[in-house]
Amino acid sequence: MIKSKIFNRLYLQVSAIFLLVLILFTAITLYISVQSATRYNIEVNQRLNRELAPNMVDVIQPLMKNGVISEEAIADIMHSMMVINPIVEVYLLNPQGKILKYVAPDKVVKLEEVNLAPIKEFLNDPEHSIIYGDDPRNPGEFKTFSAARVIENEKLTGYIYIVLASQEYVSASQAVISSYILGLSIRSIIIILIISALVGLLAIWFITSRLNPIIRGINQFRNGNLSARIPVRNEGELERIGLVFNQMADTIESNIQELKGVDNLRRELISNVSHDLRTPVASIQGYAETLMLKKDTASKEEQQKYLEIIWKSCSRLKKLVEELFELSKLETNQIKPSPEPFSISELVHDIAGKYRILSQKKGVSINTVIDKNVPLVEADISLIDRVLQNLIDNALKFCKEGDTVNIEIDPKKQDWVEVKVADSGQGIKQEDLPNVFQRYYKGRNDHGSTGLGLAIVQKIIELHRSQIKVFSQYGKGTTFVFDLPVATAVS
Numbered sequence: 265m266i267k268s269k270i271f272n273r274l275y276l277q278v279s280a281i282f283l284l285v286l287i288l289f290t291a292i293t294l295y296i297s298v299q300s301a302t303r304y305n306i307e308v309n310q311r312l313n314r315e316l317a318p319n320m321v322d323v324i325q326p327l328m329k330n331g332v333i334s335e336e337a338i339a340d341i342m343h344s345m346m347v348i349n350p351i352v353e354v355y356l357l358n359p360q361g362k363i364l365k366y367v368a369p370d371k372v373v374k375l376e377e378v379n380l381a382p383i384k385e386f387l388n389d390p391e392h393s394i395i396y397g398d399d400p401r402n403p404g405e406f407k408t409f410s411a412a413r414v415i416e417n418e419k420l421t422g423y424i425y426i427v428l429a430s431q432e433y434v435s436a437s438q439a440v441i442s443s444y445i446l447g448l449s450i451r452s453i454i455i456i457l458i459i460s461a462l463v464g465l466l467a468i469w470f471i472t473s474r475l476n477p478i479i480r481g482i483n484q485f486r487n488g489n490l491s492a493r494i495p496v497r498n499e500g501e502l503e504r505i506g507l508v509f510n511q512m513a514d515t516i517e518s519n520i521q522e523l524k525g526v527d528n529l530r531r532e533l534i535s536n537v538s539h540d541l542r543t544p545v546a547s548i549q550g551y552a553e554t555l556m557l558k559k560d561t562a563s564k565e566e567q568q569k570y571l572e573i574i575w576k577s578c579s580r581l582k583k584l585v586e587e588l589f590e591l592s593k594l595e596t597n598q599i600k601p602s603p604e605p606f607s608i609s610e611l612v613h614d615i616a617g618k619y620r621i622l623s624q625k626k627g628v629s630i631n632t633v634i635d636k637n638v639p640l641v642e643a644d645i646s647l648i649d650r651v652l653q654n655l656i657d658n659a660l661k662f663c664k665e666g667d668t669v670n671i672e673i674d675p676k677k678q679d680w681v682e683v684k685v686a687d688s689g690q691g692i693k694q695e696d697l698p699n700v701f702q703r704y705y706k707g708r709n710d711h712g713s714t715g716l717g718l719a720i721v722q723k724i725i726e727l728h729r730s731q732i733k734v735f736s737q738y739g740k741g742t743t744f745v746f747d748l749p750v751a752t753a754v755s
Contacts, residue, residue, distance in 0.1 A: 287456055311392055316352070317412035317424040353427040355400060359420050368401060375400040378425055383411045399427060478506055490517045541584065544577040551577075587716040594723040601644035601727050605751035608641045608648070608681060609634045612671050615652050619660070627665030630656070633672040641681050642751040647724045652685070654717040655744050659687035662742075679750050686743040692736040700734055 355378065356365040362377040375398060382397040386409070389395065396406035407427045414422040477495055484492035493513060494506035551570045555562070562570075593599045616630050623630045652671070659669045672684040692700060701722040725732045725746050736742040 313352070313410050313426070313428050314392065315410070316428075317410040317426050320354070320424050320426070321412045321414055353401070355425040355427070356414075357423040357425050359422055361423075363400060364422065366400070373400045374403050380423075382406075382409075383423060383425065386411050387413065397425070397427075478509070481506070482509065485513055490520065541581065544581040544584075547577040548574050548581070584716075587720060594720065594727070599647075599727070601647055601724075603642045603644055603728075605640040605642050606645045607638075608673055608683065608748060609638050611645065611649060612652065612673060612683075615649065615656065616671060619656050623660060623669065626660065626663070628660060628663045628667050628669060630669045630671070633670060635674055638673050638675050638681060640751040641748040643728050643748050647727070648748070651721050651724050651746075652683075654721045655685040658717060659685060659689065659742070663687050663689040667741075675750070677747060680747040681750060682745060682747055684743060684745045686741060688741040691738040691740050691742050692734070693738045694736075697734060697736060701732075 353368040354366060355363050355368075357378055357380075358364055360377070361380040361383075363373065363375065366373055378398045378400060382395055386395045386397070394408065397409045397411075399405045399407045409428055410426045412424045413420055414424060481492050481494035490513070493510045496503045496506045496510070551574050555567060555570050558566070612632055612634065616632050619630055656669060656671075663669065667688045669688075670684075670686045672682075672686070674682045674684070676682060701718050721744075722732055728748065730747050730749075732744060732746040734742065734744050
């Protein structure tokens with residue numbers, strides 16, 4: 265049904281276009297042909313009769329004496345001329361263009377004088393161009409003519425002016441041309457209709473045959489077949505439609521897969537969040553109820569113990585929510601790094617100093633290994649501070665008494681500074697290494713972590729157009745390595 269509607273619509277559109285174009289082309293051709301034929305007829309007529317006036321002067325001049333010729337002789341000669349060639353009108357003009365004598369059908373002459381400019385142009389024209397002069401019988405109209413000077417004793421005495429097409433001849437000629445044009449137009453229109461119908465049908469068949477695969481591919485995609493594509497064989501205009509559709513379909517399919525991934529992540533996030541929130545909330549609720557029930561019987565030590573558990577649960581809950589918001593902002597690009605030149609050596613010294621008190625209580629030593637010629641790096645100092653704190657927290661968490669945490673800075677790579685955080689703790693099993701940067705991943709029986717710290721670290725490093733790598737040997741320790749770009753020189 266859709267195919268039939270498309271075919272009918274295209275048939276009407278293309279057929280109408282072809283018909284209009286062909287009719288317009290034919291009309292223009294007819295107009296040019298008629299104008300050319302008319303001009304050709306006028307030009308041939310003027311050239312064939314160009315010497316008509318000079319020949320008449322040759323006949324008249326022997327009869328002239330002292331510029332005078334008998335009217336009877338002139339009349340006889342002019343009448344003889346019209347008998348021989350009835351389409352002409354003969355006029356005898358004085359040197360100023362005034363009509364002295366004439367011979368014309370019905371003797372209807374309305375002008376008293378003729379404009380001499382076309383006559384002089386005619387007489388001085390070596391190219392024999394088509395030149396139009398006044399029509400004495402029809403003021404305002406112009407006809408082709410033949411003209412000659414009448415000279416006696418080397419003195420201009422007048423002009424012979426012969427109009428080459430009389431009014432009756434023009435009317436008859438126009439009637440014939442009109443009849444000819446009408447007949448030619450009818451035949452041309454019939455031929456045009458036949459040709460346009462054949463060409464229109466052929467064009468529609470050709471276009472629809474190329475449109476069918478496009479329509480079929482679009483319908484398949486619309487009906488849920490996301491892998492449907494339009495075959496593209498060459499680089500024609502319709503094939504470009506197929507190419508654009510295929511690119512659009514690839515983008516849509518990719519977006520759908522991405523949305524599915526985001527939906528799966530959302531479900532996983534909800535599941536994990538609900539699980540992680542349930543434990544501290546249940547702990548807070550349980551011990552709060554216990555305090556309420558035992559508010560009169562519980563000792564101060566018990567009350568203090570319950571309050572400490574509630575406080576720890578609240579702290580864990582707060583940390584989980586904060587890290588969730590932080591990771592969410594990083595993944596949705598709501599946090600934009602603000603790079604600036606700073607000393608990574610000084611930052612590492614400051615952070616190591618802050619953690620020494622905590623590490624000493626646990627019996628773990630924190631060491632810094634920093635090259636003397638470390639250049640400034642260009643990064644967001646607050647975000648890199650967050651990365652280092654997360655990595656040191658992670659290292660201390662899995663170190664026992666006597667272990668060490670080393671923070672190394674090495675400008676070995678060109679335009680990059682390498683930062684390394686290594687510990688001698690219990691390490692990570694090889695099968696667990698690919699998962700350490702995944703959100704909510706908790707290895708090595710880590711029940712106190714939110715499982716978001718390393719995921720946050722990875723997103724921050726990626727925002728700095730770098731990568732973080734992890735190397736570990738179970739029972740011997742773990743090393744995290746990432747690079748930061750060297751700051752460009754400031755003039």
